[in-house]
Amino acid sequence: MTNQYSKFSHPKFSDEIKNSVQNQLFEDISIYDNSGIYERLEGEFKKKFNVENAIAVNSGTTALFSMFYGAGIARGDEVIVPSYTFFATCAPLHQLGAELKFADCGDNGNVDPKTVEALVTSKTKAVVVTHMWGIPCDMDELMDICKRHNLLLLEDSSHAHGATWDGKMIGSFSDGSAWSFQGKKILTSGEGGFFATKHRRMYERAVLVGHFNKRAKKEVRNEDLKDFAITGTGLNLRMHPLGAAVVMPQMSHFEQMMIEKRETAMLMKKGIELIDGLKVARIPEKADPAWYALPVLFDKTKFTIGLREFVTKLNELGAVEADIPGSTCPLNGYFLFHSPHKISQDYSEKIRVEKRHFENAINFQNSMFKLDVWYGEERHGFIDNYLTIINKVAELYRK
Numbered sequence: 001m002t003n004q005y006s007k008f009s010h011p012k013f014s015d016e017i018k019n020s021v022q023n024q025l026f027e028d029i030s031i032y033d034n035s036g037i038y039e040r041l042e043g044e045f046k047k048k049f050n051v052e053n054a055i056a057v058n059s060g061t062t063a064l065f066s067m068f069y070g071a072g073i074a075r076g077d078e079v080i081v082p083s084y085t086f087f088a089t090c091a092p093l094h095q096l097g098a099e100l101k102f103a104d105c106g107d108n109g110n111v112d113p114k115t116v117e118a119l120v121t122s123k124t125k126a127v128v129v130t131h132m133w134g135i136p137c138d139m140d141e142l143m144d145i146c147k148r149h150n151l152l153l154l155e156d157s158s159h160a161h162g163a164t165w166d167g168k169m170i171g172s173f174s175d176g177s178a179w180s181f182q183g184k185k186i187l188t189s190g191e192g193g194f195f196a197t198k199h200r201r202m203y204e205r206a207v208l209v210g211h212f213n214k215r216a217k218k219e220v221r222n223e224d225l226k227d228f229a230i231t232g233t234g235l236n237l238r239m240h241p242l243g244a245a246v247v248m249p250q251m252s253h254f255e256q257m258m259i260e261k262r263e264t265a266m267l268m269k270k271g272i273e274l275i276d277g278l279k280v281a282r283i284p285e286k287a288d289p290a291w292y293a294l295p296v297l298f299d300k301t302k303f304t305i306g307l308r309e310f311v312t313k314l315n316e317l318g319a320v321e322a323d324i325p326g327s328t329c330p331l332n333g334y335f336l337f338h339s340p341h342k343i344s345q346d347y348s349e350k351i352r353v354e355k356r357h358f359e360n361a362i363n364f365q366n367s368m369f370k371l372d373v374w375y376g377e378e379r380h381g382f383i384d385n386y387l388t389i390i391n392k393v394a395e396l397y398r399k
């Protein structure tokens with residue numbers, strides 16, 4: 001029973017994007033340094049996200065890897081990571097041989113600062129957080145913990161493009177932040193990502209690992225790193241210039257899009273919370289989320305059917321975007337995170353993860369479904385359609 005307000009398309013491939021890609025085809029499809037489309041895109045990104053050093057890379061996963069490598073995380077270091085996140089937040093740490101310490105989440109899916117602090121040891125180097133579905137983590141408490149224990153605070157902001165904490169842009173006041181620009185993300189280059197940091201040395205190390213020769217020679221100023229500039233230190237992580245051309249025009253509509261997404265989220269929240277048994281995940285007072293998605297919590301005691309059946313009914317009636325996330329889940333469910341010693345490279349022997357039960361993460365996953373957060377002219381049609389369907393299913397299966 002789908003209609004025109006069932007499936008939203010994002011990004012919108014406007015003439016502006018098509019022209020940008022076409023122009024880029026003629027300008028350059030491989031750029032060795034940080035000139036051309038990289039310079040324009042990184043310049044815009046730095047302005048909008050209020051960051052000092054930023055580098056475009058070829059995925060969110062490699063943005064996270066660049067951040068961890070940039071931070072100097074290595075064998076023997078412990079890193080506190082969220083148990084509830086997409087696996088790419090933590091998987092790149094395997095390549096560096098760090099030991100992962102998983103922290104359970106609180107009531108809104110974001111890491112609980114108290115569990116983070118309880119995991120700090122003399123070997124802890126960094127705390128990694130993910131702003132789940134675009135709702136900022138409790139940054140005051142996390143900043144305070146990291147300051148008191150002299151730890152780096154590193155963010156996976158893949159869901160949180162444009163989110164703010166106490167009026168400050170997420171990604172602008174920690175030690176480093178990584179964003180995915182993959183096809184579904186708020187700003188997207190199809191495949192791609194960004195890494196930003198206020199620390200010059202961290203940035204230069206990230207340049208070295210993924211942007212050898214011309215860019216590294218131009219940008220690496222630290223004396224002890226300069227010798228590696230020609231070869232870099234191993235990888236090529238450059239964003240494809242055509243991907244950069246896809247996202248470039250989106251930058252100028254970003255603020256308007258955020259206004260519209262925020263309006264949608266507030267209208268959906270208001271409508272959903274009139275229904276007994278459904279509510280949107282808690283938003284901390286100082287947070288202004290980016291609304292990558294709208295996480296809705298389902299109270300099974302109020303309905304005659306469970307979460308999965310509820311979402312199936314929503315889908316059947318045309319709310320096809322209602323979704324229970326699959327691969328974003330408590331990470332110890334994945335083989336990589338509980339049996340890393342099975343991997344053949346010997347450095348992964350170093351990684352040990354206790355097989356623990358992350359109660360809050362499991363509860364959150366078992367009671368949550370998500371919706372897209374629409375923008376543009378059609379958003380009101382989507383809001384009406386989805387609220388009508390959600391109300392109908394809730395009434396049909398009310399206890």
Ligand SMILES: Cc1ncc(COP(=O)(O)O)c(C=O)c1O
Nearest residue numbers: 059060061086088089158180182
């Ligand atoms: C929270 C989070 N971190 C990291 C990633 C990885 O990004 P990418 O798919 O661009 O490598 C994603 C994206 O899917 C994500 O949702």
